[in-house]
Amino acid sequence: MPGGRLTQQERQQIALGLADDLSYAEIARRLDRPTSTVTREVMRNGGPTGYRADQAQRATGRRAQRPRQAEVREAGAPLEPGRDAEAVRAYEETFTDILVQSGLSRMMARILVCLYTTDAGSVTASELVRRLQVSPATVSKSIAYLESQGLVRRERDEGRRERYVADDDVWYQSVMASARSTAQLAEVARQGVGVLGSGTPAAHRMENIARFTDFVSESIARAAEQARDILVAKPAAAPDGGHGAGTPSGAGPEG
Structure with missing residues:
Protein backbone atom coordinates (compact mmCIF):
# COMPACT_ATOMS: atom_id res chain seq x y z
CA MET A 1 0.00 0.00 0.00
CA ARG A 66 3.69 26.44 7.91
CA PRO A 67 5.37 25.48 11.22
CA ARG A 68 4.36 21.92 12.06
CA GLN A 69 1.82 21.71 14.87
CA ALA A 70 4.01 19.21 16.70
CA GLU A 71 6.83 21.78 16.74
CA VAL A 72 4.45 24.45 18.03
CA ARG A 73 3.53 22.17 20.91
CA GLU A 74 7.17 21.74 21.83
CA ALA A 75 7.42 25.51 22.13
CA GLY A 76 4.88 25.73 24.94
CA ALA A 77 1.99 23.26 24.80
CA PRO A 78 3.23 19.66 25.07
CA LEU A 79 1.03 16.74 24.19
CA GLU A 80 -0.63 14.65 26.86
CA PRO A 81 1.74 11.77 27.75
CA GLY A 82 1.72 8.74 25.50
CA ARG A 83 0.07 10.29 22.46
CA ASP A 84 1.30 10.19 18.87
CA ALA A 85 1.98 13.81 17.89
CA GLU A 86 1.36 13.25 14.17
CA ALA A 87 -1.87 11.32 14.74
CA VAL A 88 -3.20 13.96 17.13
CA ARG A 89 -2.28 16.77 14.71
CA ALA A 90 -4.12 15.06 11.85
CA TYR A 91 -7.15 14.40 14.04
CA GLU A 92 -7.28 18.01 15.23
CA GLU A 93 -7.20 19.24 11.64
CA THR A 94 -10.06 16.93 10.69
CA PHE A 95 -12.09 17.94 13.75
CA THR A 96 -11.44 21.62 12.98
CA ASP A 97 -12.60 21.22 9.38
CA ILE A 98 -15.86 19.60 10.53
CA LEU A 99 -16.58 22.49 12.91
CA VAL A 100 -15.80 25.02 10.15
CA GLN A 101 -18.30 23.29 7.88
CA SER A 102 -20.90 23.63 10.64
CA GLY A 103 -20.53 27.42 10.45
CA LEU A 104 -17.73 28.43 12.82
CA SER A 105 -14.76 30.50 11.73
CA ARG A 106 -11.50 28.53 11.56
CA MET A 107 -9.98 30.30 14.55
CA MET A 108 -13.01 29.63 16.74
CA ALA A 109 -13.03 26.02 15.60
CA ARG A 110 -9.34 25.67 16.44
CA ILE A 111 -9.95 27.03 19.93
CA LEU A 112 -12.80 24.60 20.56
CA VAL A 113 -10.69 21.70 19.31
CA CYS A 114 -7.93 22.72 21.74
CA LEU A 115 -10.43 22.65 24.58
CA TYR A 116 -12.03 19.35 23.65
CA THR A 117 -8.77 17.49 23.06
CA THR A 118 -7.06 18.62 26.27
CA ASP A 119 -7.50 16.28 29.23
CA ALA A 120 -7.90 19.25 31.58
CA GLY A 121 -10.78 20.56 29.45
CA SER A 122 -9.61 24.12 30.01
CA VAL A 123 -6.84 26.45 28.84
CA THR A 124 -5.61 29.94 29.60
CA ALA A 125 -5.32 32.73 27.04
CA SER A 126 -1.52 32.47 27.07
CA GLU A 127 -1.72 28.73 26.42
CA LEU A 128 -3.94 29.34 23.40
CA VAL A 129 -1.56 32.00 22.10
CA ARG A 130 1.39 29.60 22.30
CA ARG A 131 -0.46 26.59 20.97
CA LEU A 132 -2.16 28.30 18.05
CA GLN A 133 0.62 30.80 17.34
CA VAL A 134 -1.75 33.77 17.17
CA SER A 135 -1.97 37.14 18.90
CA PRO A 136 -3.65 37.67 22.30
CA ALA A 137 -6.14 40.00 20.57
CA THR A 138 -7.19 37.22 18.19
CA VAL A 139 -7.77 34.84 21.08
CA SER A 140 -9.69 37.47 23.06
CA LYS A 141 -12.01 38.31 20.16
CA SER A 142 -12.73 34.66 19.36
CA ILE A 143 -13.33 33.75 23.01
CA ALA A 144 -15.73 36.68 23.42
CA TYR A 145 -17.86 35.39 20.53
CA LEU A 146 -17.74 31.76 21.67
CA GLU A 147 -18.77 32.83 25.15
CA SER A 148 -21.67 34.91 23.80
CA GLN A 149 -22.91 31.78 22.02
CA GLY A 150 -22.63 29.66 25.15
CA LEU A 151 -19.89 27.50 23.63
CA VAL A 152 -17.28 28.28 26.30
CA ARG A 153 -17.29 29.77 29.78
CA ARG A 154 -14.71 31.43 32.02
CA GLU A 155 -13.55 30.36 35.45
CA ARG A 156 -10.56 31.05 37.71
CA ASP A 157 -8.16 28.41 38.96
CA GLU A 158 -6.44 28.28 42.33
CA GLY A 159 -3.82 30.73 41.11
CA ARG A 160 -6.59 33.18 40.16
CA ARG A 161 -5.74 32.78 36.50
CA GLU A 162 -8.66 33.03 34.11
CA ARG A 163 -9.26 29.79 32.24
CA TYR A 164 -11.59 29.03 29.34
CA VAL A 165 -13.68 25.90 29.67
CA ALA A 166 -15.61 23.89 27.10
CA ASP A 167 -19.03 23.41 28.61
CA ASP A 168 -20.12 19.76 28.50
CA ASP A 169 -23.70 20.92 27.86
CA VAL A 170 -22.85 22.79 24.66
CA TRP A 171 -23.71 19.86 22.40
CA TYR A 172 -27.13 19.54 24.01
CA GLN A 173 -27.78 23.24 23.50
CA SER A 174 -26.62 23.01 19.88
CA VAL A 175 -28.96 20.10 19.13
CA MET A 176 -31.89 21.84 20.82
CA ALA A 177 -31.22 24.95 18.72
CA SER A 178 -31.39 22.75 15.62
CA ALA A 179 -34.69 21.31 16.84
CA ARG A 180 -36.13 24.80 17.33
CA SER A 181 -35.00 25.85 13.86
CA THR A 182 -36.67 22.79 12.35
CA ALA A 183 -39.86 23.54 14.28
CA GLN A 184 -39.87 27.07 12.83
CA LEU A 185 -39.60 25.58 9.36
CA ALA A 186 -42.65 23.44 10.11
CA GLU A 187 -44.60 26.49 11.24
CA VAL A 188 -43.73 28.45 8.10
CA ALA A 189 -44.66 25.50 5.88
CA ARG A 190 -48.01 25.19 7.64
CA GLN A 191 -48.71 28.90 7.08
CA GLY A 192 -48.28 28.22 3.38
CA VAL A 193 -51.24 25.84 3.40
CA GLY A 194 -53.65 28.71 4.01
CA VAL A 195 -51.88 31.08 1.67
CA LEU A 196 -51.76 28.63 -1.24
CA GLY A 197 -55.33 27.44 -0.79
CA SER A 198 -56.34 24.31 1.09
CA GLY A 199 -56.75 21.32 -1.21
CA THR A 200 -54.37 22.56 -3.90
CA PRO A 201 -51.29 20.48 -4.83
CA ALA A 202 -48.97 23.19 -3.51
CA ALA A 203 -50.81 23.34 -0.19
CA HIS A 204 -50.70 19.55 0.08
CA ARG A 205 -46.94 19.68 -0.47
CA MET A 206 -46.55 22.31 2.26
CA GLU A 207 -48.65 20.25 4.67
CA ASN A 208 -46.43 17.22 4.10
CA ILE A 209 -43.33 19.32 4.73
CA ALA A 210 -44.88 20.67 7.94
CA ARG A 211 -45.80 17.19 9.19
CA PHE A 212 -42.35 15.83 8.36
CA THR A 213 -40.40 18.67 9.99
CA ASP A 214 -42.69 18.67 13.02
CA PHE A 215 -41.96 14.98 13.56
CA VAL A 216 -38.22 15.47 13.08
CA SER A 217 -38.10 18.46 15.44
CA GLU A 218 -39.99 16.63 18.19
CA SER A 219 -37.83 13.52 17.74
CA ILE A 220 -34.59 15.48 17.95
CA ALA A 221 -35.68 17.33 21.09
CA ARG A 222 -36.92 14.15 22.76
CA ALA A 223 -33.72 12.25 21.95
CA ALA A 224 -31.56 15.12 23.21
CA GLU A 225 -33.43 15.22 26.51
CA GLN A 226 -33.15 11.46 26.95
CA ALA A 227 -29.43 11.41 26.13
CA ARG A 228 -28.37 14.63 27.87
CA ASP A 229 -26.75 12.84 30.81
CA ILE A 230 -24.35 11.05 28.45
CA LEU A 231 -22.44 14.31 28.04
CA VAL A 232 -21.42 14.32 31.70
CA ALA A 233 -21.25 10.58 32.32
CA LYS A 234 -18.07 9.17 33.85
CA PRO A 235 -16.43 6.12 32.23
CA ALA A 236 -17.72 2.97 33.87
CA ALA A 237 -15.18 0.53 35.28
CA ALA A 238 -14.94 -2.60 33.12
CA PRO A 239 -15.06 -6.07 34.81
CA ASP A 240 -11.32 -6.56 34.16
CA GLY A 241 -10.47 -3.35 35.97
CA GLY A 242 -10.21 -1.25 32.81
CA HIS A 243 -12.55 1.48 31.70
CA GLY A 244 -15.55 1.18 29.47
CA ALA A 245 -17.90 3.71 27.95
CA GLY A 246 -20.28 5.11 30.52
CA THR A 247 -23.99 5.15 29.73
CA PRO A 248 -26.33 6.96 32.10
CA SER A 249 -29.26 5.10 33.54
CA GLY A 250 -32.30 5.45 31.34
CA ALA A 251 -30.34 6.88 28.41
CA GLY A 252 -29.98 3.64 26.50
CA PRO A 253 -32.50 2.01 24.18
CA GLU A 254 -35.64 0.71 25.76
CA GLY A 255 -36.14 -3.01 25.87
Whole structure:
Protein backbone atom coordinates (compact mmCIF):
# COMPACT_ATOMS: atom_id res chain seq x y z
CA MET A 1 0.00 0.00 0.00
CA PRO A 2 1.56 3.34 -0.99
CA GLY A 3 2.43 5.86 1.65
CA GLY A 4 3.40 9.52 1.67
CA ARG A 5 1.39 12.49 0.53
CA LEU A 6 -1.30 12.27 -2.08
CA THR A 7 -0.24 13.22 -5.58
CA GLN A 8 -2.02 15.60 -7.93
CA GLN A 9 -3.22 12.63 -9.97
CA GLU A 10 -4.62 10.91 -6.88
CA ARG A 11 -6.47 14.07 -5.91
CA GLN A 12 -8.00 14.22 -9.38
CA GLN A 13 -9.14 10.60 -8.96
CA ILE A 14 -10.72 11.52 -5.62
CA ALA A 15 -12.58 14.40 -7.26
CA LEU A 16 -13.83 12.12 -10.03
CA GLY A 17 -14.90 9.52 -7.48
CA LEU A 18 -16.88 12.10 -5.52
CA ALA A 19 -18.52 13.30 -8.74
CA ASP A 20 -19.55 9.69 -9.41
CA ASP A 21 -21.00 9.48 -5.87
CA LEU A 22 -18.54 6.78 -4.81
CA SER A 23 -18.01 6.09 -1.11
CA TYR A 24 -14.76 7.08 0.57
CA ALA A 25 -13.99 3.38 1.02
CA GLU A 26 -14.41 2.68 -2.70
CA ILE A 27 -12.28 5.66 -3.70
CA ALA A 28 -9.60 4.53 -1.24
CA ARG A 29 -9.71 0.99 -2.62
CA ARG A 30 -9.13 2.25 -6.16
CA LEU A 31 -6.20 4.36 -4.96
CA ASP A 32 -4.84 1.58 -2.74
CA ARG A 33 -4.92 4.00 0.16
CA PRO A 34 -6.45 3.80 3.66
CA THR A 35 -10.03 5.04 3.81
CA SER A 36 -8.98 7.44 6.59
CA THR A 37 -6.54 9.11 4.18
CA VAL A 38 -9.29 9.85 1.66
CA THR A 39 -11.75 10.93 4.35
CA ARG A 40 -9.27 13.35 5.91
CA GLU A 41 -8.26 14.71 2.49
CA VAL A 42 -11.85 15.46 1.49
CA MET A 43 -13.00 16.88 4.83
CA ARG A 44 -10.07 19.28 5.14
CA ASN A 45 -10.48 20.53 1.56
CA GLY A 46 -14.09 21.57 1.12
CA GLY A 47 -16.01 18.42 1.95
CA PRO A 48 -17.70 16.04 -0.52
CA THR A 49 -19.54 18.81 -2.38
CA GLY A 50 -16.78 21.41 -2.38
CA TYR A 51 -13.68 19.31 -2.99
CA ARG A 52 -11.52 20.47 -5.92
CA ALA A 53 -8.30 18.64 -6.79
CA ASP A 54 -6.31 21.74 -7.83
CA GLN A 55 -7.37 23.71 -4.76
CA ALA A 56 -6.55 20.78 -2.48
CA GLN A 57 -3.10 20.48 -4.05
CA ARG A 58 -2.37 24.18 -3.50
CA ALA A 59 -3.71 24.09 0.06
CA THR A 60 -1.45 21.16 0.88
CA GLY A 61 1.54 23.10 -0.40
CA ARG A 62 0.65 26.07 1.78
CA ARG A 63 0.21 23.88 4.85
CA ALA A 64 3.59 22.28 4.23
CA GLN A 65 5.21 25.71 4.49
CA ARG A 66 3.69 26.44 7.91
CA PRO A 67 5.37 25.48 11.22
CA ARG A 68 4.36 21.92 12.06
CA GLN A 69 1.82 21.71 14.87
CA ALA A 70 4.01 19.21 16.70
CA GLU A 71 6.83 21.78 16.74
CA VAL A 72 4.45 24.45 18.03
CA ARG A 73 3.53 22.17 20.91
CA GLU A 74 7.17 21.74 21.83
CA ALA A 75 7.42 25.51 22.13
CA GLY A 76 4.88 25.73 24.94
CA ALA A 77 1.99 23.26 24.80
CA PRO A 78 3.23 19.66 25.07
CA LEU A 79 1.03 16.74 24.19
CA GLU A 80 -0.63 14.65 26.86
CA PRO A 81 1.74 11.77 27.75
CA GLY A 82 1.72 8.74 25.50
CA ARG A 83 0.07 10.29 22.46
CA ASP A 84 1.30 10.19 18.87
CA ALA A 85 1.98 13.81 17.89
CA GLU A 86 1.36 13.25 14.17
CA ALA A 87 -1.87 11.32 14.74
CA VAL A 88 -3.20 13.96 17.13
CA ARG A 89 -2.28 16.77 14.71
CA ALA A 90 -4.12 15.06 11.85
CA TYR A 91 -7.15 14.40 14.04
CA GLU A 92 -7.28 18.01 15.23
CA GLU A 93 -7.20 19.24 11.64
CA THR A 94 -10.06 16.93 10.69
CA PHE A 95 -12.09 17.94 13.75
CA THR A 96 -11.44 21.62 12.98
CA ASP A 97 -12.60 21.22 9.38
CA ILE A 98 -15.86 19.60 10.53
CA LEU A 99 -16.58 22.49 12.91
CA VAL A 100 -15.80 25.02 10.15
CA GLN A 101 -18.30 23.29 7.88
CA SER A 102 -20.90 23.63 10.64
CA GLY A 103 -20.53 27.42 10.45
CA LEU A 104 -17.73 28.43 12.82
CA SER A 105 -14.76 30.50 11.73
CA ARG A 106 -11.50 28.53 11.56
CA MET A 107 -9.98 30.30 14.55
CA MET A 108 -13.01 29.63 16.74
CA ALA A 109 -13.03 26.02 15.60
CA ARG A 110 -9.34 25.67 16.44
CA ILE A 111 -9.95 27.03 19.93
CA LEU A 112 -12.80 24.60 20.56
CA VAL A 113 -10.69 21.70 19.31
CA CYS A 114 -7.93 22.72 21.74
CA LEU A 115 -10.43 22.65 24.58
CA TYR A 116 -12.03 19.35 23.65
CA THR A 117 -8.77 17.49 23.06
CA THR A 118 -7.06 18.62 26.27
CA ASP A 119 -7.50 16.28 29.23
CA ALA A 120 -7.90 19.25 31.58
CA GLY A 121 -10.78 20.56 29.45
CA SER A 122 -9.61 24.12 30.01
CA VAL A 123 -6.84 26.45 28.84
CA THR A 124 -5.61 29.94 29.60
CA ALA A 125 -5.32 32.73 27.04
CA SER A 126 -1.52 32.47 27.07
CA GLU A 127 -1.72 28.73 26.42
CA LEU A 128 -3.94 29.34 23.40
CA VAL A 129 -1.56 32.00 22.10
CA ARG A 130 1.39 29.60 22.30
CA ARG A 131 -0.46 26.59 20.97
CA LEU A 132 -2.16 28.30 18.05
CA GLN A 133 0.62 30.80 17.34
CA VAL A 134 -1.75 33.77 17.17
CA SER A 135 -1.97 37.14 18.90
CA PRO A 136 -3.65 37.67 22.30
CA ALA A 137 -6.14 40.00 20.57
CA THR A 138 -7.19 37.22 18.19
CA VAL A 139 -7.77 34.84 21.08
CA SER A 140 -9.69 37.47 23.06
CA LYS A 141 -12.01 38.31 20.16
CA SER A 142 -12.73 34.66 19.36
CA ILE A 143 -13.33 33.75 23.01
CA ALA A 144 -15.73 36.68 23.42
CA TYR A 145 -17.86 35.39 20.53
CA LEU A 146 -17.74 31.76 21.67
CA GLU A 147 -18.77 32.83 25.15
CA SER A 148 -21.67 34.91 23.80
CA GLN A 149 -22.91 31.78 22.02
CA GLY A 150 -22.63 29.66 25.15
CA LEU A 151 -19.89 27.50 23.63
CA VAL A 152 -17.28 28.28 26.30
CA ARG A 153 -17.29 29.77 29.78
CA ARG A 154 -14.71 31.43 32.02
CA GLU A 155 -13.55 30.36 35.45
CA ARG A 156 -10.56 31.05 37.71
CA ASP A 157 -8.16 28.41 38.96
CA GLU A 158 -6.44 28.28 42.33
CA GLY A 159 -3.82 30.73 41.11
CA ARG A 160 -6.59 33.18 40.16
CA ARG A 161 -5.74 32.78 36.50
CA GLU A 162 -8.66 33.03 34.11
CA ARG A 163 -9.26 29.79 32.24
CA TYR A 164 -11.59 29.03 29.34
CA VAL A 165 -13.68 25.90 29.67
CA ALA A 166 -15.61 23.89 27.10
CA ASP A 167 -19.03 23.41 28.61
CA ASP A 168 -20.12 19.76 28.50
CA ASP A 169 -23.70 20.92 27.86
CA VAL A 170 -22.85 22.79 24.66
CA TRP A 171 -23.71 19.86 22.40
CA TYR A 172 -27.13 19.54 24.01
CA GLN A 173 -27.78 23.24 23.50
CA SER A 174 -26.62 23.01 19.88
CA VAL A 175 -28.96 20.10 19.13
CA MET A 176 -31.89 21.84 20.82
CA ALA A 177 -31.22 24.95 18.72
CA SER A 178 -31.39 22.75 15.62
CA ALA A 179 -34.69 21.31 16.84
CA ARG A 180 -36.13 24.80 17.33
CA SER A 181 -35.00 25.85 13.86
CA THR A 182 -36.67 22.79 12.35
CA ALA A 183 -39.86 23.54 14.28
CA GLN A 184 -39.87 27.07 12.83
CA LEU A 185 -39.60 25.58 9.36
CA ALA A 186 -42.65 23.44 10.11
CA GLU A 187 -44.60 26.49 11.24
CA VAL A 188 -43.73 28.45 8.10
CA ALA A 189 -44.66 25.50 5.88
CA ARG A 190 -48.01 25.19 7.64
CA GLN A 191 -48.71 28.90 7.08
CA GLY A 192 -48.28 28.22 3.38
CA VAL A 193 -51.24 25.84 3.40
CA GLY A 194 -53.65 28.71 4.01
CA VAL A 195 -51.88 31.08 1.67
CA LEU A 196 -51.76 28.63 -1.24
CA GLY A 197 -55.33 27.44 -0.79
CA SER A 198 -56.34 24.31 1.09
CA GLY A 199 -56.75 21.32 -1.21
CA THR A 200 -54.37 22.56 -3.90
CA PRO A 201 -51.29 20.48 -4.83
CA ALA A 202 -48.97 23.19 -3.51
CA ALA A 203 -50.81 23.34 -0.19
CA HIS A 204 -50.70 19.55 0.08
CA ARG A 205 -46.94 19.68 -0.47
CA MET A 206 -46.55 22.31 2.26
CA GLU A 207 -48.65 20.25 4.67
CA ASN A 208 -46.43 17.22 4.10
CA ILE A 209 -43.33 19.32 4.73
CA ALA A 210 -44.88 20.67 7.94
CA ARG A 211 -45.80 17.19 9.19
CA PHE A 212 -42.35 15.83 8.36
CA THR A 213 -40.40 18.67 9.99
CA ASP A 214 -42.69 18.67 13.02
CA PHE A 215 -41.96 14.98 13.56
CA VAL A 216 -38.22 15.47 13.08
CA SER A 217 -38.10 18.46 15.44
CA GLU A 218 -39.99 16.63 18.19
CA SER A 219 -37.83 13.52 17.74
CA ILE A 220 -34.59 15.48 17.95
CA ALA A 221 -35.68 17.33 21.09
CA ARG A 222 -36.92 14.15 22.76
CA ALA A 223 -33.72 12.25 21.95
CA ALA A 224 -31.56 15.12 23.21
CA GLU A 225 -33.43 15.22 26.51
CA GLN A 226 -33.15 11.46 26.95
CA ALA A 227 -29.43 11.41 26.13
CA ARG A 228 -28.37 14.63 27.87
CA ASP A 229 -26.75 12.84 30.81
CA ILE A 230 -24.35 11.05 28.45
CA LEU A 231 -22.44 14.31 28.04
CA VAL A 232 -21.42 14.32 31.70
CA ALA A 233 -21.25 10.58 32.32
CA LYS A 234 -18.07 9.17 33.85
CA PRO A 235 -16.43 6.12 32.23
CA ALA A 236 -17.72 2.97 33.87
CA ALA A 237 -15.18 0.53 35.28
CA ALA A 238 -14.94 -2.60 33.12
CA PRO A 239 -15.06 -6.07 34.81
CA ASP A 240 -11.32 -6.56 34.16
CA GLY A 241 -10.47 -3.35 35.97
CA GLY A 242 -10.21 -1.25 32.81
CA HIS A 243 -12.55 1.48 31.70
CA GLY A 244 -15.55 1.18 29.47
CA ALA A 245 -17.90 3.71 27.95
CA GLY A 246 -20.28 5.11 30.52
CA THR A 247 -23.99 5.15 29.73
CA PRO A 248 -26.33 6.96 32.10
CA SER A 249 -29.26 5.10 33.54
CA GLY A 250 -32.30 5.45 31.34
CA ALA A 251 -30.34 6.88 28.41
CA GLY A 252 -29.98 3.64 26.50
CA PRO A 253 -32.50 2.01 24.18
CA GLU A 254 -35.64 0.71 25.76
CA GLY A 255 -36.14 -3.01 25.87
